[in-house]
Amino acid sequence: MALLALAASVPLVLLASFAGVLILRQQQEEMQETAREATFNLADTLQREFDAQVNVLKVMAASRAFDNGLDLYEFRDLAERALTTQPNFTAITLNDLTGVRIARVPDDSHIGEQAKDILSHELVVATHQPSVGNVTQFPDEGPVFAVRVPIVRDSKIKGVISTTLKPSVLVTLLQASRLSPEWISLVIDGNDRIVARAGDQGDFASQPGSIASDPARKARQTADAGVYAGRTLDGRSTNAHYRMLPGLRWSVHVAIPDKIYQEPVRRSIFLAVTAGIVALAISGVFVMLLLRELRRGQEVGRKVEDGLRLEALGRVTGGVAHDFNNLLMIMMGGADILKSRSGDSTRVQMIADTIASAAQRGRQLTTHLLAFARRSSHDPISFRIQDRIAHLAVMIERAINPDICLQISIDPHTPAILADPNAFEVALINLAVNASDAMPDGGILTIRAHAWNTFRSPNSVSISVTDTGAGIPQDFQEKIFEPFFSTKPTGKGTGLGLSQVHGFAYQSGGDIHVRSEMGQGSTFTLVMPRSNAPPVPSPLPIVSNEEVEGGRLLIIEDHVEVGSITGEVLRASGFKVKLVESAEEALDVIETDKAFDAVLSDIVLGDGMSGLDAAPRIQSALPNAAVVMMTGYSEALARGATCGFPLVRKPFDQAEVVRVIQSAIAQGPNKEAA
Structure with a gap:
């Protein structure tokens, strides 16, 4: 029995070592996945931070202070209020079209000088779009980078509002990711200079403005995301993941030092070598015992000794078998419990x-x-308020005080208006929330809409929001639409809600009025231009599973688990589903099978062709099929919203995705997008 146990132990030792090697290799793969996810998450966080700064400057640029020129007094007043709510801003400046500084808050230093980062200023003037500049050294501020937004009136740029931020703002974002302190995270700007760095408690810390390493610069020129063999500025090798920010030449990098990344490999080699030595040792013992067993007949005196050895080894083998039985019992018992739960x-x-x-x-x-x-860009369409008010009412009821009674009175003959429907929804919700805040103890909130035709606003539509609150003092009514102005206590409001409503109204060619008396409540009235175009139909109502007629559906999703669960959901809804993991594979399938009623594709598909790139080719190959996009990325949402194809945002439930697909099938293929 001892010989048998030893013979069996050799493959067990080798198998255990092999399993250990696989586990250690898996640890390395998990580090890769963690670094990749951290890179994408940090890139999204950095993009949101830039967007937040841009949105604040956009609110300032839309102020009435610039409707009749560059009013420096009004600019300083706006900038001072903005600085009190934006602690990350070091200063806010106003530049003319040539880049010359006209005004600066909190002080007027360097007035008349040209912007240091003139390239980002020229980009704003050329494109009429916001930009984020590169890190620049200022004598009195040190290293900073600029965020710039144009002041546009009647499609003409009048000036540029800028703010500067210190790289320490981005260092805080990197530190919040809670990566291992030995890992390195970097932000690199469009000039290949390091803006912020976190992690890696070594003896070297790059200063903002240092040139990035050669491998990092080459990787940024090759693709928008990927992995490269990096090297820190003090010469240490790393395994680095990176991702470029959409629309910018900025990038986020997460690097694992080779000392950490290769540790599982070194341990797996050590484990394999140790297991080999142990297996050889056991094999040697096995050979020794075998030789002794063969000499038993010649050495009677050794029989007793061999018997004692076999007895001892038998006891050890029995103990090992008992331990294995205990483990097997735990596993079998757990399996039985799971079966009983079914x-x-x-x-x-x-x-x-x-x-x-x-x-x-x-x-x-x-x-x-x-x-x-x-x-998001201003994208006006023709739509009727009465077609969308039911959906809006649900969102408003969730946003306001539950003690408030919501009343809606929409004239069924109200004409269609021309506006961005998403911005309209945000504006109406902002007005409703503002009214709710005016009635902390409850009250009545009334929304009305009807045709409006006056000498000042002919051929218009009036949408009013009335509350029964305390009213607004007369001296406040001229200020409530200004950015950052709020009558609420500190920390209870940003002063941006009514400013958004004002900006939406004027951007849409409309107007906003307020009528209020103390103790009598308030009424805010949006006056919107009528639309001469036929109204765009509102989204189709949600369809129950029993109403689903089904059809053949091709799903393109590179995440296997997401694709699998989406397929199961749609099969349960009556569709016959074919699942592929890439756009290239989908095009191959369509080559031989064209009997699909619809195609549902993710926008972001790993390193291959994106869903947006593949959609026109799919539409061309399947002219009678509907093509629907899906995504969960904010920048992909912005691209998908203007792609011309129906879009469903992740995460979605069964009813929502079925509604979008059925609506797309019912309306037929999108010829314009194709």
Whole structure:
């Protein structure tokens, strides 16, 4: 038995060492995945930070202070208020079209001088779009970088508002990612200079403005995201992931020092060598015992000794077998418990409901943040308020005080208006929330809409929001639409809600009025231009599973688990699903099988062709099929919103994705997008 146990132990030792090597290799792969996810998350965080700064400057640029020229007094007043709410801003400046500094808050230093980072200023003037400049050394401020926004009136740029931020703002963002302190995270600007650096408690710390390493610069020129063999500025090798920010030449890098990254490999080699030595030792013992066993007949005196050895080895073998039985019992018992749970449908349903509820709350939160952070262009269409008010009412009821009674009175003959429907929804919700704040103890909130035709505003539509609150003092009514002005206590309001409503009204060619008396409540009236174009139909209502007619559906999703669960959801909704993991694979499938009613594709598809790039080719190959995009990235949402194809945002539930696909099938293929 001892010989048998030793013979069996050799493959067990080798198998255990092989399993250990696989586990250690998996640790290395997990480090790669963690670094990749951290890079994408940091890039998204940095993009949101830039967008937040841009949004503040956009609010200033839309102020009435610049409607009739560059009013320096009004600019200083706006800038001083903005600085009190934006601690990361070091200064706010106003430049003319040539880049010459006209005004600066908090002081008037360097007035008449040209902008240091003139390239980012010229980019704003040329494109009429915001820009983020590169890190620049200022004698009195040190290293800073600029965020710039144009002041545009009647499609003409009048000037540029800029703010400067210190790289320490970005260092704080990097530190908040909570990566291992031995890992390195970097932000590099469009001039290949390091703006911020965190992690790696070594003896070297790069200063803002240092040139990035050669491998980092070459990788940035090759692709928008990837992995490269990096090297720190003090010569240490790293395994680095990076991602470029959309629309900028800035990038985020997360590097794992080779000493850490190669540690699992070194340990796996040590484990394999040790296991080999142990296996050889056991094999040697096995040979020795075998030789002794063969000499048993010749050495009677050795029989007793061999017997004692076999007895001892038998006891050890029995103990090992007992331990293995205990482990097997735990595994088998756990399996039996899981089997017994399979019939507990009530408990399973309760857990499923809990998960679904938590997911829905998370989805609502991200929706609000995206709406605040993402950069969106003004995209007016013709639509009727009465077609969308039911959906809006649900969102408003969730946003206001539950003690408030919401009343809606929409004239069914109200004409269509010409405006951006998303901005209109945000404006109406802002007015409703403002009214709700005016009625902390409850009251009545009334929304009305009807045709409006006066000498000042002919051929218009009036949308009013009335509350029964305390009213607004007369001396405040001229200021409430100014950016950062708020009657609420510190920390309770940003002063941006009514400013957004004012900006939306004027951007849409309309107007905003307020009528209020102390103790009599307030009425805010949006006056919007009528549309002469036919109204765009509102989204189709959600369809229940019983109403689904099904059809053949091709899903393109590079994340296997997401694709699998999406496919199962749509199969349960009556569709016949074909799942592929890349745009290239989808095009190959379409070559031989064209019997698809719709194609559902993710926008971001790993390192291959994107969904937006593949969509026109798919539409050309399947002219009778509907093409629907899906994504969960804020910048991909901004691109997808203007791509011409229906878009569904992740995470989505069964009813939502079925509604979008069915609506796309019912309306037919998007010829304009194709």
